[in-house]
Amino acid sequence: MASTEVSPKTNGKSFESVETVVLRFCGDSGDGMQLAGTQFTNVSAAFGNDVSTLPDFPAEIRAPAGSLSGVSGFQLCFSSHDIYTPGDQVDTLVAMNPAALKTNIADLKRGGTLIINEDAFDKSNCGKAGYDVNPLDDSEALAGYRVHRVPMTRLTRDSVEGLGLSQREADRCKNFFALGLVYWLYDRDPTATREWVTSKFAQKPNVADANLKALQGGSNYGFSTESFTVHYAVSPAKLPPGRYRKITGNEAIAFGLATASKLAKKPLLYCGYPITPASDILHELSRLKNFDVRTFQAEDEIASMAAAVGAAFAGSLAVTASSGPGICLKGEALGLGCITELPMVVINVQRGGPSTGLPTKTEQSDLLQAMFGRNGECPLPVVAPATPGDCFVMIQEAFRIAVNFMTPVILLSDGYIANGAEPWKIPDLDELKPITIEHPTAIEGEPFHPYQRDQKLARPWAVPGTPGLEHRVGGLEKADVTGHVEYSPANHQHMTEVRAAKVNGVANFIPQQEVDGPESGKLLVVSWGGTYGSVCSAVRQCHRDGKSVAHAHLRYLNPFPSNLGDLLRNYERVLVPELNDGQLRLLLRSQFLVDAQGYNKVQGKPFLIGELINQIDSMLEDNS
Amino acid sequence: MSMELPVLTAKDFASDQEIRWCPRCGDYSILAQMKKVLPTLGIPKERFVFVSGIGCSSRFPYYMNTYGFHGIHGRAPAIATAVKLAQPDLSVWVITGDGDALSIGGNHLIHAIRRNVDLNIILFNNRIYGLTKGQYSPTSPLGARTKSSPLGSVDNPLSPLCVAIGSEATFVARSVDVDIKHLMSVLQRAAAHKGTSFVEVYQDCNVFNSGAFYYASKKDQKPQNTVYLEHGKPLIFGPNNEKGIRVSEMSRPEVVELGSGISEDDLLFHDEKAAEPSLAFLLARMRYPDFPEPMGVFRDVDRPVYDQGVRDQVQQAIADQGPGDLEKLFNSGDTWTVE
Numbered sequence: 001m002a003s004t005e006v007s008p009k010t011n012g013k014s015f016e017s018v019e020t021v022v023l024r025f026c027g028d029s030g031d032g033m034q035l036a037g038t039q040f041t042n043v044s045a046a047f048g049n050d051v052s053t054l055p056d057f058p059a060e061i062r063a064p065a066g067s068l069s070g071v072s073g074f075q076l077c078f079s080s081h082d083i084y085t086p087g088d089q090v091d092t093l094v095a096m097n098p099a100a101l102k103t104n105i106a107d108l109k110r111g112g113t114l115i116i117n118e119d120a121f122d123k124s125n126c127g128k129a130g131y132d133v134n135p136l137d138d139s140e141a142l143a144g145y146r147v148h149r150v151p152m153t154r155l156t157r158d159s160v161e162g163l164g165l166s167q168r169e170a171d172r173c174k175n176f177f178a179l180g181l182v183y184w185l186y187d188r189d190p191t192a193t194r195e196w197v198t199s200k201f202a203q204k205p206n207v208a209d210a211n212l213k214a215l216q217g218g219s220n221y222g223f224s225t226e227s228f229t230v231h232y233a234v235s236p237a238k239l240p241p242g243r244y245r246k247i248t249g250n251e252a253i254a255f256g257l258a259t260a261s262k263l264a265k266k267p268l269l270y271c272g273y274p275i276t277p278a279s280d281i282l283h284e285l286s287r288l289k290n291f292d293v294r295t296f297q298a299e300d301e302i303a304s305m306a307a308a309v310g311a312a313f314a315g316s317l318a319v320t321a322s323s324g325p326g327i328c329l330k331g332e333a334l335g336l337g338c339i340t341e342l343p344m345v346v347i348n349v350q351r352g353g354p355s356t357g358l359p360t361k362t363e364q365s366d367l368l369q370a371m372f373g374r375n376g377e378c379p380l381p382v383v384a385p386a387t388p389g390d391c392f393v394m395i396q397e398a399f400r401i402a403v404n405f406m407t408p409v410i411l412l413s414d415g416y417i418a419n420g421a422e423p424w425k426i427p428d429l430d431e432l433k434p435i436t437i438e439h440p441t442a443i444e445g446e447p448f449h450p451y452q453r454d455q456k457l458a459r460p461w462a463v464p465g466t467p468g469l470e471h472r473v474g475g476l477e478k479a480d481v482t483g484h485v486e487y488s489p490a491n492h493q494h495m496t497e498v499r500a501a502k503v504n505g506v507a508n509f510i511p512q513q514e515v516d517g518p519e520s521g522k523l524l525v526v527s528w529g530g531t532y533g534s535v536c537s538a539v540r541q542c543h544r545d546g547k548s549v550a551h552a553h554l555r556y557l558n559p560f561p562s563n564l565g566d567l568l569r570n571y572e573r574v575l576v577p578e579l580n581d582g583q584l585r586l587l588l589r590s591q592f593l594v595d596a597q598g599y600n601k602v603q604g605k606p607f608l609i610g611e612l613i614n615q616i617d618s619m620l621e622d623n624s
Numbered sequence: 625m626s627m628e629l630p631v632l633t634a635k636d637f638a639s640d641q642e643i644r645w646c647p648r649c650g651d652y653s654i655l656a657q658m659k660k661v662l663p664t665l666g667i668p669k670e671r672f673v674f675v676s677g678i679g680c681s682s683r684f685p686y687y688m689n690t691y692g693f694h695g696i697h698g699r700a701p702a703i704a705t706a707v708k709l710a711q712p713d714l715s716v717w718v719i720t721g722d723g724d725a726l727s728i729g730g731n732h733l734i735h736a737i738r739r740n741v742d743l744n745i746i747l748f749n750n751r752i753y754g755l756t757k758g759q760y761s762p763t764s765p766l767g768a769r770t771k772s773s774p775l776g777s778v779d780n781p782l783s784p785l786c787v788a789i790g791s792e793a794t795f796v797a798r799s800v801d802v803d804i805k806h807l808m809s810v811l812q813r814a815a816a817h818k819g820t821s822f823v824e825v826y827q828d829c830n831v832f833n834s835g836a837f838y839y840a841s842k843k844d845q846k847p848q849n850t851v852y853l854e855h856g857k858p859l860i861f862g863p864n865n866e867k868g869i870r871v872s873e874m875s876r877p878e879v880v881e882l883g884s885g886i887s888e889d890d891l892l893f894h895d896e897k898a899a900e901p902s903l904a905f906l907l908a909r910m911r912y913p914d915f916p917e918p919m920g921v922f923r924d925v926d927r928p929v930y931d932q933g934v935r936d937q938v939q940q941a942i943a944d945q946g947p948g949d950l951e952k953l954f955n956s957g958d959t960w961t962v963e
Contacts, residue, residue: 474694
């Protein structure tokens with residue numbers, strides 16, 4: 001796998017070529033680890049590697065310095081072939097302090113590279129991390145790893161000497177020192193980072209200069225010292241031809257919303273309230289005002305949902321985004337959207353719950369809330385993107401369903417794909433599916449009926465300002481066709497059935513479910529949402545090992561694709577891995593009477609490929 | 625196509641729905657005055673939108689032949705804000721009650737007002753929950769005996785106008801359901817104001833809180849218990865205009881008899897354009913029975929309007945950056961090509 005060459009450019013050090021590397025930066029919340037990880041991702045993506053990232057940060061902006069709870073990490077996988085996850089085990093770990101070492105060392109591969117800021121390993125920091133003995137003095141603790149003790153704090157200070165920085169300012173540059181060192185280790189071109197620093201600190205040239213010097217200092221350290229005897233190259237991946245950029249799920253949603261607005265030729269009105277991990281959608285959109293994107297930062301989650309309903313009534317593309325706790329508060333107004341049969345999209349970037357739960361960690365535990373979390377019979381279509389880039393596609397699809405069927409649609413993203421990044425092939429605008437909207441106008445001599453339905457059972461979207469179509473809608477039960485308030489028993493039965501039939505009819509509008517692997521056989525793995533990468537990687541590894549296992553990844557959760565029931569019955573067993581306690585499994589079992597088995601994890605972390613392969617293996621063995 | 629607007633009448637604004645308020649409810653009068661006011665505004669019928677919450681008053685949109693949205697409890701200001709952001713040229717009216725606006729919807733009310741969204745918010749204050757059949761509301765007086773307060777309410781009430789003024793309202797007014805001409809003129813003033821117009825209407829719930837406002841509406845009681853505000857004029861009231869309001873050196877209002885050394889010049893002169901809201905607040909704090917309660921426009925000042933600000937930013941962004949170009953957006957930042 002690795003080939004070795006010796007070149008004079010490398011100061012006599014050997015140069016190895018590797019396919020895939022998993023790298024993790026970890027340190028204190030204030031150590032700039034997210035920044036270092038993002039920069040490494042950017043230069044690797046621009047170099048042509050496939051990349052996948054997992055930012056992992058605490059809920060507190062700044063937990064006490066040096067504490068275990070304040071550790072912030074950024075993991076990325078970069079590769080010369082296509083990858084779907086940020087990796088199970090870490091090849092190279094950069095630990096900026098004892099707390100970071102303590103909380104991350106278990107994920108480092110045996111024999112992996114460990115780069116430590118030894119200056120941070122004083123008695124006090126070791127104590128805060130719960131080390132009785134300094135792990136650097138403990139011959140047992142770090143045996144089995146390739147340990148590089150680097151006096152980063154001191155070397156960073158030396159690098160920036162003479163620039164007139166305070167010691168505190170100088171110390172803040174040490175993430176760039178660490179970054180420079182790993183850039184050298186993996187033969188990265190630092191140009192893009194240098195440009196970023198210059199532009200970011202344009203108003204503070206001495207800070208820019210200091211960070212550049214620290215970056216160079218780190219690189220020089222790797223090149224010059226004998227600590228590192230090898231460095232590595234990871235060739236560009238063979239991705240499909242095209243122009244690429246890096247994208248996170250939240251960015252992709254913002255881009256997708258701007259695109260939906262263009263396709264529909266309608267202004268977008270985004271109504272939101274700040275909440276982790278959905279706020280970045282608001283931030284991104286608020287910069288796109290020249291797309292006629294209007295953003296309304298409401299006073300609370302209830303207002304933002306009610307405003308989305310009002311925006312839809314007034315003819316805008318209406319959207320709101322939140323996370324679990326906020327979605328709870330939106331429930332009543334979302335029901336109003338259902339009964340008034342207006343098109344809008346509600347994005348839930350899921351996080352660990354219940355209540356405030358794990359604000360910065362991922363989970364898939366709001367599926368049943370999306371399905372049933374409102375009063376009354378209140379069915380709504382639900383879709384879920386599979387990857388960061390897929391958010392771009394599925395948010396448009398959500399709007400396509402919303403305006404075609406005159407209904408709110410829920411999109412379930414999660415913290416993992418919202419913050420995670422991957423290379424994104426910039427789409428050809430001519431190849432995007434259209435979003436077609438028709439508003440009625442008055443017909444002379446004919447009364448307007450706001451609940452007169454078309455073949456899809458959708459009612460007309462008559463917009464205020466249109467002469468002759470004045471009408472009233474609201475939360476009270478409506479008579480079909482006329483839309484008048486109507487409480488009669490038969491009418492409520494009828495309207496409940498019509499609303500359900502309309503949503504079920506979406507199944508005829510969406511693609512059939514596809515399967516990766518054999519069309520029938522021993523085992524089908526069914527997944528949904530952000531677990532796509534891990535499940536896909538695990539199943540493909542099983543294929544390579546000659547096992548009979550297939551994978552169906554659902555992006556449409558309500559209604560399910562119309563062939564799903566038949567498809568499930570083509571396999572002897574069904575495994576449903578989810579980052580919850582078995583919510584999709586419950587739906588599959590109740591709807592299709594299949595004996596689906598779950599593999600469930602709620603640790604705020606994505607699945608490891610390895611644990612899924614183990615589960616698949618045990619299901620296959622169990623079956624034979 | 626003729627550019628002339630058709631001449632509308634009150635009848636054009638009546639919907640085909642049967643009105644289901646209790647007989648003699650104060651809401652009937654407010655509905656009637658609204659239907660008379662709208663045709664005077666020079667706005668095409670299709671550009672009116674009525675948004676409401678939940679409660680007796682909130683059935684109002686069903687009885688108007690305009691675009692209407694009967695929302696959920698308390699949320700009408702939020703719904704209406706988005707209607708205005710989506711289509712700034714609409715004339716948007718929020719119809720709400722004391723429970724809807726000040727209890728469950730208090731948060732939305734204060735934020736709509738402080739943003740100065742161009743809405744006309746008409747609060748029907750009957751000091752009781754009528755639709756749910758007679759519980760005390762956030763404007764019920766201390767001691768009010770209701771179904772949920774058989775021993776008398778121990779909840780201190782709040783004043784809708786004080787809430788509005790505290791939320792930096794740019795237009796604040798009060799009228800009474802049966803004072804037909806005054807109510808019409810107040811509604812017209814509210815419609816003319818750019819920004820949030822907040823109007824409290826004393827409304828008689830003749831079933832659960834009958835006569836709550838007789839002191840301000842009955843012919844024999846109204847003159848001594850109310851004072852009608854006019855911009856630039858002194859505050860004079862009483863059956864024979866014999867009394868006035870003076871502000872003491874301690875900046876407190878006091879009732880004085882005219883004559884015997886006190887002339888009109890000594891009285892408080894109303895200034896609805898005052899930059900500071902302290903006068904409006906002082907007036908809003910004047911309560912029966914200690915004072916005559918002011919009626920009319922308390923405050924009417926100009927401040928940037930939220931929906932206009934949102935629209936201006938979009939137009940500025942388009943002027944500065946050009947209309948949004950997806951190709952350019954997607955290719956911004958670091959990109960690379962795979963051959």
